[in-house]
Amino acid sequence: MSMQTTDATATMRATRKPAKKKSSGRLMILGFLSPTLLILIFMVAYPIFSLVFYSFHNFSALRPNAGMTPAGFDNYSYLLSDPDLWQRFVFTGKFVFLCVTLQMIIGIFVGYQLQKSFRGRDVIFTLLMMPMMLSPVVVGFLWRYMLNSEWGIVNYMLTLVGIGKVDWLGQTDAALWAAAAADTWMWTPFIILLATAAFRGIPETIYEAAEVDGASQAYVFFRITLPMSAPVLFIALILRLIDSFKQYDLFFALTGGGPGSSTETVSFAVAKTAFNYFYTGEASALAVILLCIIIGLSLILVRHLMKLGERY
Amino acid sequence: MTKAQNDSVQKLTQWFLIALLAVYTFYNLGPIFWLIISSLKSRADLFAMPPVWFFEPDLSGYQQVFGVGAAAESASAFGVLDSLISSVVVSTVGTALAVILGTMGGYVCSRFNFTGKNDFLFFVLSTRMLPPVAVLVFYHLMFARLGLADTRTGLVLVAVFANVGLATWIMKGFFDGVPKEIEQIALVSGYTRLYAFFRLVLPMVKGGIAATAGFCFIFAWNEFAFASILTTTKAKTLPVKISAASGATGIEWTQICAAGVVLIIPVLVFFYLIRKHLLMGMTFGVLGRR
Numbered sequence: 001m002s003m004q005t006t007d008a009t010a011t012m013r014a015t016r017k018p019a020k021k022k023s024s025g026r027l028m029i030l031g032f033l034s035p036t037l038l039i040l041i042f043m044v045a046y047p048i049f050s051l052v053f054y055s056f057h058n059f060s061a062l063r064p065n066a067g068m069t070p071a072g073f074d075n076y077s078y079l080l081s082d083p084d085l086w087q088r089f090v091f092t093g094k095f096v097f098l099c100v101t102l103q104m105i106i107g108i109f110v111g112y113q114l115q116k117s118f119r120g121r122d123v124i125f126t127l128l129m130m131p132m133m134l135s136p137v138v139v140g141f142l143w144r145y146m147l148n149s150e151w152g153i154v155n156y157m158l159t160l161v162g163i164g165k166v167d168w169l170g171q172t173d174a175a176l177w178a179a180a181a182a183d184t185w186m187w188t189p190f191i192i193l194l195a196t197a198a199f200r201g202i203p204e205t206i207y208e209a210a211e212v213d214g215a216s217q218a219y220v221f222f223r224i225t226l227p228m229s230a231p232v233l234f235i236a237l238i239l240r241l242i243d244s245f246k247q248y249d250l251f252f253a254l255t256g257g258g259p260g261s262s263t264e265t266v267s268f269a270v271a272k273t274a275f276n277y278f279y280t281g282e283a284s285a286l287a288v289i290l291l292c293i294i295i296g297l298s299l300i301l302v303r304h305l306m307k308l309g310e311r312y
Numbered sequence: 313m314t315k316a317q318n319d320s321v322q323k324l325t326q327w328f329l330i331a332l333l334a335v336y337t338f339y340n341l342g343p344i345f346w347l348i349i350s351s352l353k354s355r356a357d358l359f360a361m362p363p364v365w366f367f368e369p370d371l372s373g374y375q376q377v378f379g380v381g382a383a384a385e386s387a388s389a390f391g392v393l394d395s396l397i398s399s400v401v402v403s404t405v406g407t408a409l410a411v412i413l414g415t416m417g418g419y420v421c422s423r424f425n426f427t428g429k430n431d432f433l434f435f436v437l438s439t440r441m442l443p444p445v446a447v448l449v450f451y452h453l454m455f456a457r458l459g460l461a462d463t464r465t466g467l468v469l470v471a472v473f474a475n476v477g478l479a480t481w482i483m484k485g486f487f488d489g490v491p492k493e494i495e496q497i498a499l500v501s502g503y504t505r506l507y508a509f510f511r512l513v514l515p516m517v518k519g520g521i522a523a524t525a526g527f528c529f530i531f532a533w534n535e536f537a538f539a540s541i542l543t544t545t546k547a548k549t550l551p552v553k554i555s556a557a558s559g560a561t562g563i564e565w566t567q568i569c570a571a572g573v574v575l576i577i578p579v580l581v582f583f584y585l586i587r588k589h590l591l592m593g594m595t596f597g598v599l600g601r602r
Contacts, residue, residue, distance in 0.1 A: 025424055025505065026425075026426075028420065028505055028506070028509075029420050029424050029426055029460065031416075032416035032417060032419065032420040033416070033417055033420055033432065035413055035416070036413045036414075036416070036417045036436065036476055036480065037432075039413070039469075039472060039473055039476060040435055040436060040439070040473075040476075041468070043439075043447070043470075043473040044435070044438060044439060044442065044447070044473070046454075047447045047451065047454070048447075050450050050454075051446065051447075051449060051450055054449070054450070061449075061452060061453055068343050068562075102349050106336060109332070109336075110333065110336055113329060113333050113513035122587075124337070126583070126584070126587065127341060128337070128340050128341070129342075129583065130340075130341075130344050131340060131344065132341070133530060133534075133573070133576050133579040133580060133583060134534070134575070134576055135534035135536060135550075135551040135575055136534060136536055136552075137536045137551045137554060137555050138551070138554065138568065138571065138572040138575060140570075141554070141563070141565075141568045141572075142346075142347055142569070143343070145350070145565050145568070145569075146343060146346060146565075149359045150361070151359045151360075153346055153363060156361065156362060156363060184341065184438075185343060187339065188336075188340070188343070189340070192379065217325075224503060230326055239440070242440070245443075246441075246442075246443035246444070246445075247537040248443070248444065248445055248537050249537055252536075252540075252555070253555065267444075267445045267446075268445075270443070270445040270446060270449065271445045271537075271541075272447070273454070274445070274449045275448075275452070275541055280449060280453075283452075284449055285444065285448050287443070287446035287447075287449055287511075288446075290443055290446055291443070291446050293444070294441050294442070294443060295438065298437075298438070299434075299442045300465060302434060303439070305432075306538070
């Protein structure tokens with residue numbers, strides 16, 4: 001077989017293929033995506049539409065036979081004029097802010113230290129990941145146990161250094177810090193994981209060039225490391241923001257919403273309205289409000305992320 | 313600044329950083345250490361003040377978790393084995409299905425351009441954003457109507473839904489890292505796209521599949537909000553069972569600590585097995601595009 005004929009068949013194939021490729025591609029897209037789409041429609045779209053529907057009705061899941069009566073915007077106006085709800089949003093906001101700030105700062109710092117090679121790094125790295133592997137309920141109970149004002153280990157250590165006992169879960173402000181400490185304990189490893197991965201992805205040559213130019217450590221960190229790992233760090237930020245916003249398990253086990261109802265997040269309030277009081281209509285309205293906030297927030301952040309990704 | 317001064321400043325900052333790192337390590341590992349210690353204490357030692365550091369190990373917490381030994385007849389031991397089975401079935405089947413769907417979705421999103429692709433990617437990620445309690449209000453009713461309430465099938469469905477978004481995104485990242493030329497060559501050589509996918513591309517992302525499975529497993533294994541509301545007796549998973557240990561007689565701290573230790577073991581094993589792929593899996597999604 002001569003060179004020319006093989007070239008000819010190759011071009012023939014290359015010209016013949018695209019048409020076939022396109023149709024098989026479309027089939028593949030359809031076949032590969034439809035199961036996921038079905039699940040999403042059944043488990044996301046359908047529930048959200050129904051939630052919106054319920055939110056305009058008076059309805060209790062306890063008495064499904066009593067049926068629903070249209071309520072117009074009653075559920076919404078009731079909720080939005082309820083000062084308790086605003087208090088929950090404020091509490092959730094404070095909690096989210098504390099958690100995200102603490103976790104990002106500590107996570108980036110520790111991740112930066114851990115990207116350097118030193119003996120035993122892998123072992124330390126794996127050990128540091130452990131809090132993230134625990135179930136949030138266990139984390140809640142563990143911190144509740146450690147923070148007990150009478151026999152908790154935390155207060156014992158505080159008395160050792162002369163600070164004295166703090167009633168962690170009995171006061172609103174202390175409980176906020178306790179919850180933030182527990183959430184930060186659990187999720188900072190996640191930021192460390194992502195940050196280390198991002199930092200290690202930065203080519204060594206860039207650092208070498210900076211060293212040749214005599215750049216200071218701080219300059220390298222703020223002008224090279226941080227901007228170059230921005231997309232990953234931003235993903236970490238989005239995930240933590242959303243997760244702490246919808247935090248429910250931790251409060252369930254740690255504070256139970258107390259003292260009083262001062263540590264109830266919005267999620268917690270939805271669960272209580274829906275499954276303790278069975279005001280399904282009202283709970284749906286609150287869930288819709290919560291959804292709007294989270295989806296709006298995520299849309300803005302994901303947009304921003306896509307832009308970041310394009311820049312680098 | 314002289315060179316010697318500069319060196320001493322650097323040494324000082326070095327020590328300062330190490331000290332900060334040590335403080336963090338204490339904050340991070342202290343509670344884990346305390347969890348393990350407490351899981352081995354008897355009731356009396358648990359509440360001792362000041363805390364006892366040396367004590368006779370007491371396995372009653374673990375006996376309660378598995379419902380064996382002295383705790384076999386106790387009320388809290390009732391149904392523990394069932395919830396262990398529930399946990400294992402729900403998280404492994406749920407993880408497997410989520411990873412299969414995520415692999416397929418991730419591949420298509422990585423390789424093809426089609427209308428609505430970005431919408432699909434956002435839609436699928438929304439599964440991570442939805443607050444469980446929001447959809448739970450509806451699931452609660454829907455599951456009751458469909459006969460899925462308090463069944464493992466229902467929880468598997470929830471596990472797939474909750475993890476498919478994450479799986480799709482991570483897998484898309486891994487597929488982005490595989491050169492497109494591989495399929496092009498295969499197509500030119502007369503193989504089908506399916507063949508290229510199964511025989512050529514899939515083996516190249518084995519590590520990615522492992523990492524994705526690891527993450528999904530962690531989330532499914534520890535999931536609490538859905539399981540606590542959608543199950544009542546038969547399909548309770550372990551985290552739900554643990555929360556029930558805060559019953560009428562006060563909170564069973566030893567049992568909770570022991571359950572925490574038991575719960576973390578499969579995750580640790582999983583994490584250890586996928587450790588090489590973890591770092592890659594988390595960044596490829598964004599960095600691999602370059």
